[in-house]
Amino acid sequence: MDNKRRSIIRSLVLAPLFFGTRGLLASHKGGALVKNRVQYSVNAYSFNAMLRSGEMTFYDMMEFAAHIGLDAVDLTGYYFSSYPQVPNNNELFLLKQRALELGLNISWTGVRNNFVDPDPDMRKADRDMVKNWLAVSSLLGASIMRVFTGKYNYKDFTKGEVKAWLVEEFKSCAQYGAEHGVMVGLQNHNEFLFGSNEIIDIIRRVGSKWFGLILDVGSLHASDPYSEIEKLAPYANYWFVKEHVYPNGIKTPVDMKRIAGIVKNQGYQGYISFESLSEGDPKKIITSMLASFKAEYEKL
Structure with a gap:
């Protein structure tokens, strides 16, 4: 040579x-990216009633996602029949195999936990559940798993005390995430951390590259939710785009142009996941949301 x-x-x-x-x-x-890396997914909660009734399965959901041109699916833990216990490996691997056949990724999983419960034994039980489902996420090939804060209804503790519990629980979860190669993503869910500054403070206090944010645009009920979304955008590892936002708690159709602009301006390169909470045919709603977002994003 x-x-x-x-x-x-x-x-x-x-x-x-x-x-x-x-x-x-x-x-x-100008250093512009040759290829746009934003990709699109759908969250299983959009089909909540259908999945719970048995009218739809994860396989049906994946068929739909592939049909409308999505890149991935979000498979929420509590639609597995075994939940909160983990499914057997064969069930997971068959889902993974079908996703491959359809050209889809399984990008996300999620559980429902409560880390603001004053009972440390209850928090530990949920921490163990998170650890177990992080292993499920890894087996499915999902890169991120959603966790919540939980709801705060306890008068015997200050919010600062409860935040301290949260930070310690999330640190433990991030450690488990590192062991399984799966990021733990806090979904802001209008339950305990209601504003962008509180959410950012918790992320910084946890201080782990295995802990991040699933930015839920429909769960910020400030006077200007778009301003809150902009503050959180630099921390977002995953986006949930819903059909409504809630300025001052008032249900209002989402401005897809503004959301697309925030995503684009941030230089975000990951998944945008659509979730419908409205009555009506969720397949039609998700298809419309995808088309609307892509049209606005591609204009920018």
């Missing part, structure tokens, strides 16, 4: 160290 060829190969090997993945993807004009 002559010196010139050796130098070319060495420069290609070392390029990621000097320029990073983003640099390798950039064009020669």
